[in-house]
Amino acid sequence: MTTICDTGKDYKLSSPYYAEATTFETKPGCWNYNKVNIIERESKNIIGSYTRNYSNMYRTFHPFKLKNKWFALYSPNYTATRIMSLPDCKDIGGEEPNSFGFCPTDYFVPVLANLQFVHDSGCPRSDGDMRKPPCTCDAGHLTGCPLSVPNPKIMPNGGYDWESCICKESRAAWDEAHFVWSFPERVHRFIAGCIWGDDSSWKIQYLDLSQADKGIIKRDDRFGYIELPSELNLDNAIDLDYDDDYISLKIATQNYYNINGKIQE
Ligand SMILES: [Zn+2]
Ligand SMILES: [Zn+2]
Numbered sequence: 001m002t003t004i005c006d007t008g009k010d011y012k013l014s015s016p017y018y019a020e021a022t023t024f025e026t027k028p029g030c031w032n033y034n035k036v037n038i039i040e041r042e043s044k045n046i047i048g049s050y051t052r053n054y055s056n057m058y059r060t061f062h063p064f065k066l067k068n069k070w071f072a073l074y075s076p077n078y079t080a081t082r083i084m085s086l087p088d089c090k091d092i093g094g095e096e097p098n099s100f101g102f103c104p105t106d107y108f109v110p111v112l113a114n115l116q117f118v119h120d121s122g123c124p125r126s127d128g129d130m131r132k133p134p135c136t137c138d139a140g141h142l143t144g145c146p147l148s149v150p151n152p153k154i155m156p157n158g159g160y161d162w163e164s165c166i167c168k169e170s171r172a173a174w175d176e177a178h179f180v181w182s183f184p185e186r187v188h189r190f191i192a193g194c195i196w197g198d199d200s201s202w203k204i205q206y207l208d209l210s211q212a213d214k215g216i217i218k219r220d221d222r223f224g225y226i227e228l229p230s231e232l233n234l235d236n237a238i239d240l241d242y243d244d245d246y247i248s249l250k251i252a253t254q255n256y257y258n259i260n261g262k263i264q265e
């Protein structure tokens with residue numbers, strides 16, 4: 001059986017690499033392994049491969065960009081998470097296989113996107129000081145536009161009649177000059193998986209990728225013992241809001257009740 005593992009998608013562009021896993025038989029009575037090819041999306045070329053010693057690939061190949069270089073989280077030994085540099089497909093470090101290790105089934109490295117407003121140099125608030133007189137960077141509408149002041153065209157519902165605007169092009173250029181996206185390093189990563197004997201559901205943990213380029217990852221359960229809903233992938237279960245250096249999360253988790261409302265122990 002061949003499965004495509006195409007995770008790590010950016011919301012603006014897909015990562016340039018994905019994996020294709022094909023199961024193969026090992027010894028009789030033993031579970032199958034997977035031969036995993038790493039494929040460069042554009043050329044469709046196979047640029048590397050590895051063996052995963054488990055029958056299910058899950059979503060265990062996840063490319064991400066850090067410090068302007070591409071890497072991937074992957075799991076050749078099913079009890080551990082490793083880091084590979086791309087496109088050379090070299091293993092650069094990570095967790096050591098361990099019978100009490102965290103067996104990954106899914107990875108998610110969210111894109112951090114920050115939209116900043118850039119003031120004109122003459123604007124009183126160009127230094128970002130909100131106590132200064134109001135911002136003078138208003139795009140305004142061209143003279144003759146039905147939305148220009150002092151009598152902008154208002155719809156019966158009280159809103160502006162944006163359809164009538166004749167300066168959409170100049171306003172788009174203004175937006176582009178004043179709203180600038182920045183993409184901070186994607187050092188926050190989430191992992192779902194299980195520890196042996198606790199494999200009836202996938203648990204969500206956190207992984208610190210700030211030193212992933214040196215082959216170092218740190219995993220912890222800072223959110224407590226939380227289960228990933230069985231129908232969701234990690235990227236559907238985690239909603240991340242980013243504002244300057246503050247990150248807030250909404251995490252969908254699986255909880256258990258009986259009809260009387262009590263959580264089952
Ligand atoms: Zn301004
Ligand atoms: Zn206009």
